[in-house]
Amino acid sequence: MHIAIVCYPTHGGSGVIASELALGLAERGHTAHIVSYAVPFRLREFNPRVRLHEVEVATYPLFKYPPYTLGLATKLAEVATEEKLDIIHAHYAVPHAVSAFLAREIIGPDAPKIVTTLHGTDITLVGADESFHRVTRFAMEVSDAVTAVSAYLKRRTIEEFSLEREIDVIYNFVDTSRGHSVPECGRKHWAPEGEKILMHASNFRPVKRVSDVVRVFDLVRQALPAKLLLVGEGPERLFVQQLVKELRLSEHVHFLGEQDNLDTILGCADLLLLPSEQESFGLVALEAMSCNVPVIGTAVGGLPEVVIHGESGYLAPVGEVRQMAEWAVELLKDPGRHETFARAGRARAVSAFDAQKIIPQYEALYERLL
Ligand code: GMT
Numbered sequence: 001m002h003i004a005i006v007c008y009p010t011h012g013g014s015g016v017i018a019s020e021l022a023l024g025l026a027e028r029g030h031t032a033h034i035v036s037y038a039v040p041f042r043l044r045e046f047n048p049r050v051r052l053h054e055v056e057v058a059t060y061p062l063f064k065y066p067p068y069t070l071g072l073a074t075k076l077a078e079v080a081t082e083e084k085l086d087i088i089h090a091h092y093a094v095p096h097a098v099s100a101f102l103a104r105e106i107i108g109p110d111a112p113k114i115v116t117t118l119h120g121t122d123i124t125l126v127g128a129d130e131s132f133h134r135v136t137r138f139a140m141e142v143s144d145a146v147t148a149v150s151a152y153l154k155r156r157t158i159e160e161f162s163l164e165r166e167i168d169v170i171y172n173f174v175d176t177s178r179g180h181s182v183p184e185c186g187r188k189h190w191a192p193e194g195e196k197i198l199m200h201a202s203n204f205r206p207v208k209r210v211s212d213v214v215r216v217f218d219l220v221r222q223a224l225p226a227k228l229l230l231v232g233e234g235p236e237r238l239f240v241q242q243l244v245k246e247l248r249l250s251e252h253v254h255f256l257g258e259q260d261n262l263d264t265i266l267g268c269a270d271l272l273l274l275p276s277e278q279e280s281f282g283l284v285a286l287e288a289m290s291c292n293v294p295v296i297g298t299a300v301g302g303l304p305e306v307v308i309h310g311e312s313g314y315l316a317p318v319g320e321v322r323q324m325a326e327w328a329v330e331l332l333k334d335p336g337r338h339e340t341f342a343r344a345g346r347a348r349a350v351s352a353f354d355a356q357k358i359i360p361q362y363e364a365l366y367e368r369l370l
Contacts, residue, residue: 001025001030001031001086001087001366001367001370002030002031002033002083002084002085002086002087003022003025003030003031003032003033003085003086003087003088003089003366004032004033004034004035004053004076004079004080004083004085004087004088004089004112005018005021005022005032005033005034005035005089005091006018006035006036006072006076006088006089006090006091006096006099006100007019007034007036007040007091007092007096008036008040008091008092009036009037009038009039009040009041010038010041011041011203011232011233011258012203013119013172013281013282013283013284014091014092014117014119015040015041015042015091016042016283017091017117017119017149017172017173017283018034018040018089018091019034019040019041019042019043020042020173020175020355021089021359021362022034022043022050023043023045023047023050024355024359025049025359025362025363026047026049026050027047028359028363029049030049030363031049031050031051031083032049032050032051033051033052033053033079033083033085034050034051034052034053035053035055035072035075035076035079036052036054036055037054037055037056037057037068038054039052041258041260042260051083053075053079055068055071055072055075056071057070057071058071068095069095069098069099069102070099070102072095072096072099073098073099073100073102073103073106074103074106076088076099076100076102076103077102077103077106077107080103080107080111080112081107085112086112086113086366086370087112087113087114087115087366087369087370088100088103088104088112088113088114088115089115089116089117089362089366090114090115090116090117090143091117091119092116092117092118092119092121092122093116093118093122093123093136093139093140093143094122094132094135094136094139096116097114097116097139097140097142097143098135098138098139100114100116100143101114101138101139101142101143113144113145113366113369113370114142114143114144114145115143115144115145115146115147115362115365115366115369116139116140116143116145116146116147117146117147117148117149117170118140118146118147118148118149118153118157118167118280119149119153119280119281120149120153120278120279120280120281120301120302121280122136123136123153123156123157123160123161123280124156124278124280124301125207128160133161136161137161137163140157140161140163140165141163141165144369145166145168145365145368145369146165146166146167146168147167147168147169147170147362147365148167148168148169148170148280149169149170149171149172149280149281149302150169150171150280150281150301150302150305150306151169151302151305152280152301152302152305153169153280153281153301153302154167154169156280156301168365170358170361170362170365171281171305171352171353171358172281172283172286172353172358173286173353173354173355173357173358173359174283174286174287174290174349174353174354174355175354175355176290176346176349176350176353176354176355178263185264185265185266185267185268186268187268190227190229190254190268191226191227191268193225195225195226195227196220196224196225196226196227196270196271196332197226197227197228197229197268197269197270197271198216198217198220198226198227198228198229198269198270198271198272198273198328199228199229199230199231199265199266199268199269199271199272199273199288199293200213200228200229200230200231200232200272200273200274201230201231201232201259201262201265201272201284202231202232202234202274202276202284203232203233203234204232204233204234204235204236204237204240205234205235205236206235206236206277207276207277207278208234208236208274208275208276208277209275209276209277209298209318209319210230210236210237210240211236211239211240211243212275212319212321212324213228213230213240213273213275214228214240214243214244214247214249214253215243215247215321215325216273216275216296216321216324216325216328217249217252217253217273218247218249219321219322219325219329220325220328220329220332221249221252223325223329223333224329224332224333226252226332227252227253227254228249228252228253228254229254229256229265229268229269230253230254230255230256231256231257231258231259231262231265232257232258232259233257233258237255241255262284262287263287263290263291266287266288266291266293267291269288269291269293270293270332270338271293271294271295271296271328271331271332272284272285272288272293272294272295272296272297272313273295273296273297273324273328274295274296274297274298274303275296275297275298275316275318275319275321275324276297276298276300276301276303276318277298277300277318278300278301279297279298279300279301279302279303280301280302281301281302281303281305281306282297282301282302282303282306282307285297285303285306285307285313286306286349286353288345289306289307289312289313289345289346289348289349290345290346290349290350290353291346292342292343292345292346293342293345294312294313294331294338294341294342294345295307295312295313295314295345296313296314296316296324296327296328296331297313297314297315297316297324298315298316298317298318298320299315299316299317300318303315306353307345308344308348311341311344311345311348312341312344312345312348313341313345314327314331
């Protein structure tokens with residue numbers, strides 16, 4: 001099959017899944033055509049069956065906002081005709097599925113089928129905004145298939161949009177053959193005295209509650225020596241840096257910025273902290289589990305479908321910093337329990353979310369449509 005994958009190239013779970021899906025499909029003999037405005041950061045290796053089609057948007061003085069959706073639709077129509085696309089797989093309803101719909105209208109009867117994958121923010125934030133609600137609903141209705149990355153997201157979408165169409169749950173995935181036995185991740189560099197290492201990785205948006213990460217860490221450090229590694233960039237970063245200073249933690253907190261190969265860094269961590277206010281899936285939690293790292297987070301959205309509370313991590317109500325810190329200390333002080341949690345998380349990543357299990361589900365969906 002020839003499949004166009006439309007995604008955001010920036011750091012974020014949806015871009016990771018789209019890139020890994022393209023590589024996985026290529027390994028299975030298909031040709032994946034990534035259509036985006038830049039090369040996705042996680043497109044980690046060259047594969048002749050993964051082709052890039054960059055969307056360029058012309059700017060004219062008349063346009064206050066460059067119309068990316070139209071540029072993308074034109075590019076999709078062009079790629080569909082030239083490459084004889086079978087499927088356009090849009091990651092995000094708005095704007096990607098809308099562009100796919102326009103491309104289908106431009107092409108006519110021979111147009112590829114449209115698969116739309118919902119990743120969360122399209123439903124919980126963008127779609128919930130009055131100005132995008134109708135177009136989000138429309139994009140889902142005109143897609144030939146819609147998938148959601150968790151059962152929670154499926155439920156929430158149906159409620160939010162009173163949607164009557166079928167939505168398939170296809171979970172996010174991780175390549176469990178990578179990352180779990182990282183030989184040297186620089187642990188001594190970050191924690192020279194053998195301190196425990198806590199980690200958080202996100203795009204530092206308010207929804208991630210990175211200040212809760214710092215507050216949990218502050219309480220943990222009062223119980224045992226530890227360091228905190230913060231991976232990512234985003235709007236809250238300055239505020240978080242300020243908080244670190246106020247709590248006199250600067251010496252113990254390292255800001256690593258955006259990192260392409262998270263699994264190498266996760267190999268250093270004893271715990272991952274993910275105290276988000278909302279998370280349709282929480283891909284970084286799965287990546288941590290795959291690397292034998294237990295997760296302390298919040299019982300929100302699809303996270304309880306990924307992390308089993310009391311088995312591979314602990315999930316508290318949003319904002320329960322003290323509770324999260326207590327659980328973190330409990331695990332860090334008990335190597336036996338930590339090991340049991342690490343093994344359970346890894347086993348769950350392998351049995352329920354491995355790329356080799358999930359990618360065939362997308363393949364089967366494409367085949368069903370064709
Ligand atoms: O969480 C973000 O801000 C980024 C966003 C994205 O586009 O990557 O994440 C969403 O999609 C991920 C991949 O499916 C999920 O793992 C995240 O949980 C989801 N974020 C939210 O629901 C807030």
